[in-house]
Amino acid sequence: MLTYTGSGPYCYSNTLAMVLGPGAAPSTAVIETLTGSPFGVQLIGGTEPMFDPYGWDPETGLDDAMAALGLRCTRTAGGPADEALARLAAACADGPVLAGPLEMGLLLYQPGSGTASGADHYVVVLAVENGTVLLHDPQGHPYATLPAPVFAAAWRAETVPYTDTPYVMRTGFVQERATDPDEALRGSLPGAVGWLAGRADLPVPPGTLGGAPAVEALAERAAAGLAPETRELLRTFAVQVGARRLNDAALCLRPLGLDGPAAVLTEQSRILGSLQYPLVAGDDEALSAGLRQLAPTYERLRTALETAIA
Numbered sequence: 001m002l003t004y005t006g007s008g009p010y011c012y013s014n015t016l017a018m019v020l021g022p023g024a025a026p027s028t029a030v031i032e033t034l035t036g037s038p039f040g041v042q043l044i045g046g047t048e049p050m051f052d053p054y055g056w057d058p059e060t061g062l063d064d065a066m067a068a069l070g071l072r073c074t075r076t077a078g079g080p081a082d083e084a085l086a087r088l089a090a091a092c093a094d095g096p097v098l099a100g101p102l103e104m105g106l107l108l109y110q111p112g113s114g115t116a117s118g119a120d121h122y123v124v125v126l127a128v129e130n131g132t133v134l135l136h137d138p139q140g141h142p143y144a145t146l147p148a149p150v151f152a153a154a155w156r157a158e159t160v161p162y163t164d165t166p167y168v169m170r171t172g173f174v175q176e177r178a179t180d181p182d183e184a185l186r187g188s189l190p191g192a193v194g195w196l197a198g199r200a201d202l203p204v205p206p207g208t209l210g211g212a213p214a215v216e217a218l219a220e221r222a223a224a225g226l227a228p229e230t231r232e233l234l235r236t237f238a239v240q241v242g243a244r245r246l247n248d249a250a251l252c253l254r255p256l257g258l259d260g261p262a263a264v265l266t267e268q269s270r271i272l273g274s275l276q277y278p279l280v281a282g283d284d285e286a287l288s289a290g291l292r293q294l295a296p297t298y299e300r301l302r303t304a305l306e307t308a309i310a
Helices: 011-020 028-034 058-068 081-092 148-155 181-197 211-224 228-256 259-273 276-281 284-294 297-309
Strands: 042-044 048-050 071-076 097-103 120-129 132-137 141-147 169-175
Touching: 011 028, 011 058, 011 097, 011 120, 011 169, 028 058, 028 181, 028 228, 042 211, 048 228, 058 071, 058 097, 058 181, 081 097, 081 120, 081 148, 081 169, 097 148, 132 148, 141 148, 181 228, 181 297, 211 284, 211 297, 228 259, 228 276, 259 284, 259 297, 276 284
Parallel strands: none
Antiparallel strands: 042 048, 071 169, 097 120, 097 169, 120 132, 132 141
C-alpha cells in the first residue's frame, strides 16, 4: 500500500500532537488509530453518517489515545465565559492548551464562517492577551487570532451534538509511563474489536445504527436520493476523514505483522475513498453500490482482528 500524505480533518489528533511536541508525540496516524475512530461506522439518529464507531465521539477518542500512550492531563470545563477565559489565560502561562470541542462555524477567521452548523473542532491556544486569543488551528491557520468574546462563543460549543459541557480544555500533559507506539497500538486492539462488535455502554440518539446495518441503511437512502444535508456532510467531511482513518490504521497495523486486518482496512479505505466522485457528481446509483460493497467489510475486519490477537 502507498502511504497517504496530505491534508485532512484530523483536528483532535493534530492538536494532541502539537501540545505534546515533536519529541514526544507519535505520528498523527498512530494517534488517530489509538482513538478507535477507524473501527466502525454509525448512522446517528438514523440520518447522520459518520465513519467512526457506534457511540464513539472525539472526547472518548482523545481519552482513549492518551491512556494508550501513558499520558495524563487535567481536563476542566464549565462556568461562565469570563471565568473560562480567565482560566484559559492562566493555563496558557504554563504552556499550550488543547481547547475543544468548539463550534467550527463560529471561528470567524475561517472563510465562510459566521453561522453555527454543529461541526465540532479542536484548536491549540497559545495565549490570551489584551482581549485577544492567539491559537494554532490545525485546519490550516497557524497563529490565528480572535477577540476573546468571539472565541468564547465558539468554545461554548452549545451546538456540538455530543457534548453539553462548555469551555472544555486540557492542560498539564504528563507522561506517566513510558510506552512506544507499537506497544500502544497492540494494547488498543481489544478495544478496537469491542468497537467493531458494537458497544452498548455509551449513549446514542434514538434510531442510531452501527456497523453493516448503518451502511446498508445509508445505501438505501442513497438509492432513493440523499437529503441535501446528508450529501453535504458526506461530500465535505465524512468520506475524506473516514478513508484517511482507515488508510492510517492499515499503515499502523501492517508493521505489527497484522497483515490480515491491514488488508481489510486498506480495502475499506479504497472503497470509501472512491465514493467521493459519485457524491460530487450526484451519481447516487454508484454511491449506493459502493456502500453495499463496504457494508460487510466491518464484520470481516472484526473477525480478522479477533483472529490476529487471539
